[in-house]
Amino acid sequence: MTAPAAPAALAALAAVLALNAALGLHGRRSARTTSDFLVASRGVTPLRNATAIGGEYVSAAAYLGTAGFVLAYGTGTLWLPVGATAGYVLLLAFVTAPLRRSGAYTVSDFAEWRLGSRAVRRAVTCCVCCVGWFYLLPQLQGAGVALRVLTGAPVWTGWAVIVVVAVALVASGGMRGITAVQAVQFWIKLGAVAVPAVALLAIWHAGGDGASAGDRPARFERTTRLHVETGVAMTVRHAVTVTATGRLDGVRHDRAAVPLTPGRHTVGGGAELVFPPGADVPCAERLPAPDDGMWAAHFGRPTGHGLYTTYSTLLGILLGTMGLPHILMRFYTSTSGRSARRTAALVPGLLALFYVFPALYGTLGRLYTPELPMTGDIDATVLLLPLRAAPGLPGTLMTGVVAAGAFAAFISTSCGLVVAIAGTVTQRMRHRDGVAAFRIGVVLALAAPLAVLPAIGPRDSTDLVVMALCVSACSLCPLLLLGIWWRGLTSAGALAGLLGGGGLAAAAGVARLVSGPGTGWTAVLLAQPALVVAPAAFTVMIAVSLLTRRRAPRRADAAMARLHLPDPAPVR
Amino acid sequence: MADPRRAPLPAPPGDGAPAMPSEPAGGHSASGLPSDTGPPTAPGTVPAPAPAERDGTDAPARRDGADAPAGRADVRALVRVQLRIALQTAAIVLGVIAAVPALLALTPGLRGLRLLGLPAGWLLPVLGVQPLWVLAALAQLRRAERAERDHPAPPGRS
Numbered sequence: 001m002t003a004p005a006a007p008a009a010l011a012a013l014a015a016v017l018a019l020n021a022a023l024g025l026h027g028r029r030s031a032r033t034t035s036d037f038l039v040a041s042r043g044v045t046p047l048r049n050a051t052a053i054g055g056e057y058v059s060a061a062a063y064l065g066t067a068g069f070v071l072a073y074g075t076g077t078l079w080l081p082v083g084a085t086a087g088y089v090l091l092l093a094f095v096t097a098p099l100r101r102s103g104a105y106t107v108s109d110f111a112e113w114r115l116g117s118r119a120v121r122r123a124v125t126c127c128v129c130c131v132g133w134f135y136l137l138p139q140l141q142g143a144g145v146a147l148r149v150l151t152g153a154p155v156w157t158g159w160a161v162i163v164v165v166a167v168a169l170v171a172s173g174g175m176r177g178i179t180a181v182q183a184v185q186f187w188i189k190l191g192a193v194a195v196p197a198v199a200l201l202a203i204w205h206a207g208g209d210g211a212s213a214g215d216r217p218a219r220f221e222r223t224t225r226l227h228v229e230t231g232v233a234m235t236v237r238h239a240v241t242v243t244a245t246g247r248l249d250g251v252r253h254d255r256a257a258v259p260l261t262p263g264r265h266t267v268g269g270g271a272e273l274v275f276p277p278g279a280d281v282p283c284a285e286r287l288p289a290p291d292d293g294m295w296a297a298h299f300g301r302p303t304g305h306g307l308y309t310t311y312s313t314l315l316g317i318l319l320g321t322m323g324l325p326h327i328l329m330r331f332y333t334s335t336s337g338r339s340a341r342r343t344a345a346l347v348p349g350l351l352a353l354f355y356v357f358p359a360l361y362g363t364l365g366r367l368y369t370p371e372l373p374m375t376g377d378i379d380a381t382v383l384l385l386p387l388r389a390a391p392g393l394p395g396t397l398m399t400g401v402v403a404a405g406a407f408a409a410f411i412s413t414s415c416g417l418v419v420a421i422a423g424t425v426t427q428r429m430r431h432r433d434g435v436a437a438f439r440i441g442v443v444l445a446l447a448a449p450l451a452v453l454p455a456i457g458p459r460d461s462t463d464l465v466v467m468a469l470c471v472s473a474c475s476l477c478p479l480l481l482l483g484i485w486w487r488g489l490t491s492a493g494a495l496a497g498l499l500g501g502g503g504l505a506a507a508a509g510v511a512r513l514v515s516g517p518g519t520g521w522t523a524v525l526l527a528q529p530a531l532v533v534a535p536a537a538f539t540v541m542i543a544v545s546l547l548t549r550r551r552a553p554r555r556a557d558a559a560m561a562r563l564h565l566p567d568p569a570p571v572r
Numbered sequence: 573m574a575d576p577r578r579a580p581l582p583a584p585p586g587d588g589a590p591a592m593p594s595e596p597a598g599g600h601s602a603s604g605l606p607s608d609t610g611p612p613t614a615p616g617t618v619p620a621p622a623p624a625e626r627d628g629t630d631a632p633a634r635r636d637g638a639d640a641p642a643g644r645a646d647v648r649a650l651v652r653v654q655l656r657i658a659l660q661t662a663a664i665v666l667g668v669i670a671a672v673p674a675l676l677a678l679t680p681g682l683r684g685l686r687l688l689g690l691p692a693g694w695l696l697p698v699l700g701v702q703p704l705w706v707l708a709a710l711a712q713l714r715r716a717e718r719a720e721r722d723h724p725a726p727p728g729r730s
Contacts, residue, residue, distance in 0.1 A: 075693035079672050082697045085705045086665045093658035093712050314669050345713035352702035359698050561647045566720040
């Protein structure tokens, strides 16, 4: 069924790999001498570094997940990227300039410098690993889904591609760390998502199909014939009568009109269902129920669960963005606190621009790919849309372009995360020699998510990224905020907050991965613990610090001076 | 005079920054050193505070103490100003985020509003609120930089 897309997708993958290899080789050659390092890093302007941060941040969730969520749950989910951009405003306001002035390369460095405690350093390293691992899951998952829907390959091929490419790039020293390459990646992703989006918008308008683009969960805009490839369990919300051929709820039908009552139904592989126009699209059982999230606010009065989920998700995204290890590392490339701050100020603009386009795909997906919530592959919206809207050569070309952007997104974010995890872990193994330790770190960074992936089954990438952000919001964010702005933070307080907050958030994430979506307050709390756990982590850090006031680091005042006094005048 | 003061703190940005940023991956094999050539220098300097403080407990401490009346009050004032600016930005951000459920409930009422065929539920977050963050970021930048400019340069740091 997806045969026409396969050559385009493979060509796109090859092009992205070749580009990365070429840039990596170029980077290696130009980075031979120390003076090149000096020139390169001194010459990094705020705009360039901001673009590089954008390049690193735009991941599978941003590229594929946003559109998928809009398709499945309506435009209410567009507030999630709004929260992410707002997180960068807070990052700018509270963290960037002081963090850069501290001279710390990773969050662990910052913690050890500020609090002078090895134990805190270890706790931070654990939190960084948790965040990184949770964040790597959607990258691998997204790559698997992308290759599967485009070429029909099994999901593990996508995982394998990412692992091989990440190991090759990181170990050969190409690509990552060279700001220019990440900056180029951002423009590639933006172009790859924007150009087809504009074309599709034009096609949609030319087609005269007016009213799609709804605020509510997906519904079929016209009579829709669906061919179900692999068997699926789905939830029907409103009674509907479909024309079924093949196995439905264990009974074989042949073009029979079958009334579907609200509730759970199973469709066998190879079955064909015809839905009347206006029918709600059934939702795959493994996706969160559409009326259980923030999107539910659309249906009359918001429920307690919905309101809690909305606030908790947004708070997790907002605070979590402040603690993303691979992004924080990037600011180290800025030459001063002032330049880091200017860099951070440009990031919201770049992200606001980028997010316009995935949002567009989600809305158009309502019309062209309405069945994806039923099959559960909502992450594939961006990839399948072009060929549905414009069959033939134009669609194939657009699919290739979009796929290239998606692969660039998986690869750059994965590499950034692998380097961040490996770099942080490596520092704990100082007795080993550097190269070997770093390689062990890389293996460690990739092994954990790979071990978990087959067990958790298919998930949508936004859900997974929100989990990662939640862990960061409950551990690294309080540490950074209090460490930078409150001289009274002690190592005991930081340790208690990190272990409590990070531990609880990570445990909730794991429980969620194991159990899948559920109902009731327990499930709601497990899914989005940020609203409860993040304030608790702050409270614990402050309370324990006050209790151990006597042990506040004596150089706290000197540290505060270093963090907040303007940079020394630049040497010219 | 700068040396004992600097000792307890990590290498100043100027020293470490140039070589490290490109190395994290840029130089794994190119220079024969992996990315952790960057970090280890940092830990290398991080433990420094302890010995430095232990050895010359008196020297740096007394020096800080000597500067204290002027220096610390000065830093505290700057931190307070910067924190106020940051908290005001945060208040704007949290205020808008807190209003999200209300905005969500509002959008179905704006069904008539369409631009290029896109509904209000799409326009409000993507074209309505995101630009607000861009402005908030630029305002925060300007105010923070002005606070630093207005801050009288302490005698020892220039």
